[in-house]
Amino acid sequence: MSCGNVDILISLAILNANLSFSATCSQSQGLCTAPWKKWGGSCYLITQKHLTNDDAREACRRLGAKMTAPRSDQENDFLASLAQGSKIWVACTDRRQEGECECEWSQDGEGIYTNWREGEPNNYGGREDCVFLWPSDKKWNDVRCEIEIWAVCKRQLGSCFSTNNEGRLEVDSCL
Ligand SMILES: [Ca+2]
Ligand SMILES: [Ca+2]
The missing domain is CATH 3.10.100.10 (Mannose-Binding Protein A, subunit A)
Structure with a gap:
């Protein structure tokens, strides 16, 4: 699994279809938001x-x-x-x-x-x-x-x- 732009775009597209326009948080695959660090299949x-x-x-x-x-x-x-x-x-x-x-x-x-x-x-x-x-x-x-x-x-x-x-x-x- 990579953190590349393609993955991000796909994730955004999927999320966009599922979310209403309000401030909300949702889990997505393949990303660790800074300052979390990615290692293996987890964020640290x-x-x-x-x-x-x-x-x-x-x-x-x-x-x-x-x-x-x-x-x-x-x-x-x-x-x-x-x-x-x-x-x-x-x-x-x-x-x-x-x-x-x-x-x-x-x-x-x-x-x-x-x-x-x-x-x-x-x-x-x-x-x-x-x-x-x-x-x-x-x-x-x-x-x-x-x-x-x-x-x-x-x-x-x-x-x-x-x-x-x-x-x-x-x-x-x-x-
Ligand atoms: Ca000891
Ligand atoms: Ca002990």
Whole structure:
């Protein structure tokens, strides 16, 4: 799937047929509106804000996305490249049952991808139920959920469009 002009024109044509002339948002295929970055079949946005795990999940939810948990070495590397040297949350937790890691974005029938640093997860102090990614070596560590670090939100490809005063569709940054 490309983000080329042809795709955009086709998407606009389809949307134009379905939308009335009012300000509205609609999902379309193949686009990630800046500052979201496209990778694989999804759009990613780094918060660049220090947030607790709960606040990071909520911040992503408000953007129509979910906090990220990578599902492959390639996606893990991509997240590390977005991190710009900062630690970032990985949306995995063993809050529900100590020692049982559950991750966002894992699919049925697919083993949970993990990339633990040696000696982790150690549940240090009996209080580490959330996970971050060290950008230096791209490895994971379990930590307390209350620390404040950056997060990456992920959502399926799509973009927002709205109609302008003349009823014409235009790409909008209404995320
Ligand atoms: Ca734990
Ligand atoms: Ca740890």
